[in-house]
Amino acid sequence: MAKGTEAQIIPLRPPERGNGQHDRAGHDTPQLEPAPPGARRADAPVFAFPGSEEPEPSAGPEHAADVGPDGLPEGLSAALDFLRHRLTGDYTVDEFGFDRELTDTLLLPPLRLLYEKWFRVSTEGVANLPDTGGALVVCNHSGVLPLDSVMTAVAVHDEHPQHRHLRMLGADLVFRIPMVGALARKSGQTLACQPDAERLLRGTGDSGGELVGVWPEGFKGVGKPFSSRYKLQRFGRGGFVSAALRCGVPIIPCAIVGAEEIYPKIGDLKPLARLLGLPYFPVTPFFPLLGPLGAVPLPTKWHIEFGSPIRTDSFEPDAEEDPMLVFNLTDQVRESIQQMLYRGLAQRRSIFRG
Numbered sequence: 001m002a003k004g005t006e007a008q009i010i011p012l013r014p015p016e017r018g019n020g021q022h023d024r025a026g027h028d029t030p031q032l033e034p035a036p037p038g039a040r041r042a043d044a045p046v047f048a049f050p051g052s053e054e055p056e057p058s059a060g061p062e063h064a065a066d067v068g069p070d071g072l073p074e075g076l077s078a079a080l081d082f083l084r085h086r087l088t089g090d091y092t093v094d095e096f097g098f099d100r101e102l103t104d105t106l107l108l109p110p111l112r113l114l115y116e117k118w119f120r121v122s123t124e125g126v127a128n129l130p131d132t133g134g135a136l137v138v139c140n141h142s143g144v145l146p147l148d149s150v151m152t153a154v155a156v157h158d159e160h161p162q163h164r165h166l167r168m169l170g171a172d173l174v175f176r177i178p179m180v181g182a183l184a185r186k187s188g189q190t191l192a193c194q195p196d197a198e199r200l201l202r203g204t205g206d207s208g209g210e211l212v213g214v215w216p217e218g219f220k221g222v223g224k225p226f227s228s229r230y231k232l233q234r235f236g237r238g239g240f241v242s243a244a245l246r247c248g249v250p251i252i253p254c255a256i257v258g259a260e261e262i263y264p265k266i267g268d269l270k271p272l273a274r275l276l277g278l279p280y281f282p283v284t285p286f287f288p289l290l291g292p293l294g295a296v297p298l299p300t301k302w303h304i305e306f307g308s309p310i311r312t313d314s315f316e317p318d319a320e321e322d323p324m325l326v327f328n329l330t331d332q333v334r335e336s337i338q339q340m341l342y343r344g345l346a347q348r349r350s351i352f353r354g
């Protein structure tokens with residue numbers, strides 16, 4: 001300090017407080033306005049540590065469709081509604097024992113998983129099925145166990161715009177098996193006999209005719225060896241044609257490709273079959289060698305084709321009494337299905353890919 005000069009003392013004052021935050025030297029640090037909820041700050045880093053990401057907003061309409069009106073998952077909500085309704089005892093069962101509500105709620109969903117996820121069924125010609133009125137759907141039969149029939153029923157219900165039920169005609173063995181027979185009745189099946197078939201085709205009361213499914217090969221088709229796959233067996237005496245002629249409904253040929261390979265049948269234990277009262281006891285590469293595991297069907301790719309309808313309402317009355325006409329129509333239906341099978345096999349890339 002120079003002599004003769006006074007030292008000027010500048011009083012210190014505390015720095016002005018800004019937003020209440022300072023660096024280590026006491027200077028104010030700029031503070032941004034708080035961002036609205038959910039927005040990203042302009043100076044926020046572009047990287048994030050695992051687990052620190054903001055959750056994606058849940059989609060609205062597509063997720064809301066999976067939730068019932070009571071806030072429960074749609075499937076669970078439907079099941080609870082079904083149970084509440086059943087407890088009231090106010091539900092309808094027709095003269096054949098068909099329970100439409102039980103079929104749609106409890107029986108179709110597990111079969112639909114098999115249809116969509118295991119066999120990955122594709123369909124063709126669904127437009128050939130009528131929207132209303134009776135029709136006779138005639139299919140080839142195969143696969144050791146008659147899974148082809150129930151998959152055809154799922155195809156008709158799920159792919160048809162009117163979601164019609166296929167009323168299947170089954171062998172008497174089906175209705176003699178405990179529980180299986182009762183479920184078959186509940187799902188709309190009935191005995192393969194002309195009186196039942198005609199009542200369904202014509203309809204009862206005010207209801208119109210039904211879609212009726214028949215597998216004329218019977219046990220000869222479903223139990224044929226793997227070496228005879230996709231070769232149609234005899235179609236019986238044409239009883240299904242007589243029923244269609246008497247009711248004047250169209251006959252719709254149906255070809256199922258893929259079911260022949262689910263259980264490759266290479267043998268038949270006939271003594272054991274007779275002991276159990278079965279038409280055959282199959283031997284496959286996996287059954288009975290692997291026990292219950294061998295009963296799991298192979299996940300082949302299926303294709304179901306509904307062919308062009310064959311009209312029966314243009315014939316003279318009592319045409320069903322003409323054996324030659326019945327024979328010719330039976331042969332025409334059989335040949336139509338066989339040609340569809342050959343065409344489907346020619347277009348198939350592999351057993352498991354379709």
